[in-house]
Amino acid sequence: MIRTRLPRRALAALVLAALAAPAARAQSPDPLPSWRDGPRKRALLDFVAAVTTEGGPGFVPPPERVAVFDNDGTLWVEQPAYTQLLFILDRIRQLAPANPGWAGEPIFAAAAAGDLHGALAEGTAGLLRLAGAAQAGNTPEAFQRLAADWLATARDRRWNRPYTALVYQPMLEVLALLRARGFTSFIVSGGGVEFIRAFAEQVYGIPPHRVIGSTFALASGEGDGRIVLTREPRVDFVDDGPGKPVGIARHIGRRPIAAFGNSDGDWHMLRYTTEGQGRRFGMIVRHDDAEREFAYDRESHVGRLARALDEAPARGWHVVSMRSDWLRIFPD
Amino acid sequence: MIRTRLPRRALAALVLAALAAPAARAQSPDPLPSWRDGPRKRALLDFVAAVTTEGGPGFVPPPERVAVFDNDGTLWVEQPAYTQLLFILDRIRQLAPANPGWAGEPIFAAAAAGDLHGALAEGTAGLLRLAGAAQAGNTPEAFQRLAADWLATARDRRWNRPYTALVYQPMLEVLALLRARGFTSFIVSGGGVEFIRAFAEQVYGIPPHRVIGSTFALASGEGDGRIVLTREPRVDFVDDGPGKPVGIARHIGRRPIAAFGNSDGDWHMLRYTTEGQGRRFGMIVRHDDAEREFAYDRESHVGRLARALDEAPARGWHVVSMRSDWLRIFPD
Numbered sequence: 165m166i167r168t169r170l171p172r173r174a175l176a177a178l179v180l181a182a183l184a185a186p187a188a189r190a191q192s193p194d195p196l197p198s199w200r201d202g203p204r205k206r207a208l209l210d211f212v213a214a215v216t217t218e219g220g221p222g223f224v225p226p227p228e229r230v231a232v233f234d235n236d237g238t239l240w241v242e243q244p245a246y247t248q249l250l251f252i253l254d255r256i257r258q259l260a261p262a263n264p265g266w267a268g269e270p271i272f273a274a275a276a277a278g279d280l281h282g283a284l285a286e287g288t289a290g291l292l293r294l295a296g297a298a299q300a301g302n303t304p305e306a307f308q309r310l311a312a313d314w315l316a317t318a319r320d321r322r323w324n325r326p327y328t329a330l331v332y333q334p335m336l337e338v339l340a341l342l343r344a345r346g347f348t349s350f351i352v353s354g355g356g357v358e359f360i361r362a363f364a365e366q367v368y369g370i371p372p373h374r375v376i377g378s379t380f381a382l383a384s385g386e387g388d389g390r391i392v393l394t395r396e397p398r399v400d401f402v403d404d405g406p407g408k409p410v411g412i413a414r415h416i417g418r419r420p421i422a423a424f425g426n427s428d429g430d431w432h433m434l435r436y437t438t439e440g441q442g443r444r445f446g447m448i449v450r451h452d453d454a455e456r457e458f459a460y461d462r463e464s465h466v467g468r469l470a471r472a473l474d475e476a477p478a479r480g481w482h483v484v485s486m487r488s489d490w491l492r493i494f495p496d
Numbered sequence: 497m498i499r500t501r502l503p504r505r506a507l508a509a510l511v512l513a514a515l516a517a518p519a520a521r522a523q524s525p526d527p528l529p530s531w532r533d534g535p536r537k538r539a540l541l542d543f544v545a546a547v548t549t550e551g552g553p554g555f556v557p558p559p560e561r562v563a564v565f566d567n568d569g570t571l572w573v574e575q576p577a578y579t580q581l582l583f584i585l586d587r588i589r590q591l592a593p594a595n596p597g598w599a600g601e602p603i604f605a606a607a608a609a610g611d612l613h614g615a616l617a618e619g620t621a622g623l624l625r626l627a628g629a630a631q632a633g634n635t636p637e638a639f640q641r642l643a644a645d646w647l648a649t650a651r652d653r654r655w656n657r658p659y660t661a662l663v664y665q666p667m668l669e670v671l672a673l674l675r676a677r678g679f680t681s682f683i684v685s686g687g688g689v690e691f692i693r694a695f696a697e698q699v700y701g702i703p704p705h706r707v708i709g710s711t712f713a714l715a716s717g718e719g720d721g722r723i724v725l726t727r728e729p730r731v732d733f734v735d736d737g738p739g740k741p742v743g744i745a746r747h748i749g750r751r752p753i754a755a756f757g758n759s760d761g762d763w764h765m766l767r768y769t770t771e772g773q774g775r776r777f778g779m780i781v782r783h784d785d786a787e788r789e790f791a792y793d794r795e796s797h798v799g800r801l802a803r804a805l806d807e808a809p810a811r812g813w814h815v816v817s818m819r820s821d822w823l824r825i826f827p828d
Contacts, residue, residue: 372749384738417704
């Protein structure tokens, strides 16, 4: 047995320290330092407090604390074009010399020349052909390496920074806050699943199995006495619009209690989330900051936001103004 | 500052306690008490030690410690028939009065009469029709409730116990061991994903988003002003055989380092796992215990095990004998 003798003063110090502890905790650092104090920040903190307060009316047990995040325009920049589209154009340019037949196809010629507008001239069908040519025919692992290598070297023209540096600091803080409060967060993106998996773990702290996205068909075969999975140039799931609730049900198997999006492509996901019973949270990032980022909504070809914006008040979705709600946009 | 005076004897006691700590840790309780000491148990513990020993040659960082488990016959009993098949027969019997047209169809009549053999007379195509009729037309959430309700009341005939009590205690110990050592475990089953999600969290500690299974097509629509997902009577993914690596790549996005199966339906998954680079682990549960469970392999219509068994030695897969390697089969 160990016996110690505490002087009276030491004892008093101990008691005082114990009394001070709750106050110190209440003054713990702001979990959302890049958010301006205001209705959006308060709504977010109130929601998190409500669903994590044991015994409270809004309490949700940790396994059911599922949050879903769109990626393009919600977690990182999507203008002037989706980052994955810029990757596709770079790949087409790189592969063009070995595919002389492409020269006769206007969208391929445009893509190889870095002409974004021309590459998109044939709409979705044309884009899917470009995407297949640029991204299929390899294994998921090989493709992920290609994407990671590109992301490590490519630079956005406006900021001259890697695309992975153009993620939104305020949203990184939301991800960290939810992680600390027992949530499980998923990315639910219209983008290709392997493209996002190539950086999501490092940049967002979201492991590959918590990324849901659009997919190419995978064929299972053999090569060199091993099982080889090959990505075929055929999209077999579009995780956008009405596809998002399907992707969520299929992959997560549980209705989220919080959803974060920025465009009409997230309208179904926001609805599916907030139409569930009990306390729910829907948030839309609105791009209204031309100076620090971009300003676009109804008329944009990328990240069009109209219906979700119009219905936000009635549906109780919180619309974040990047200009006034966010003190900063990017990490240092 | 608090100053304490330690008597010499107390100091000696402290030092002794510190010295004794490693020994106490080495005597920590056996993580696999239902496994008989022998080559299989040792192989499993050696593998876990190797991939979790920091600085060691086999070390794998926690995010990459992915393990996959087949369900039927690997985690719970699959004889005399898959539990989900028994559920389907019960549902057909229950729904038959409202579907008089079924009386003219032999497999439906057999299913409604509880005649397993007759219900399977038309092979896979017939089974898929029964499965669709019994299980589709509802939302994933509603179906999961149906399955959970059935599992709460149905009893296996031989043991007169709920099916969820017929899980293998030694495998529960493996799941718990891997969880404690920083692994992320997934179920990768040929069974329906929502059927397994109805019990996997409670019984195995595996949340819904870590269950991969076969799926019906999901249609997204509207009802009463809400988004409604409907399970269509059309299987759009078969997570068995060559489908397992596809399901893993699609859903997990990372090659597992450990795989547990029991039949030739797991051959592709075992290969895909153990063909990866670095330290890998493959294990096959062999049903050779007619007294305590069942004995079957090459000739069985359920859980046929031939090719995977023949190739196990060359591929380095560990074949567990339920009879001799497992001290007990079920939890109390």
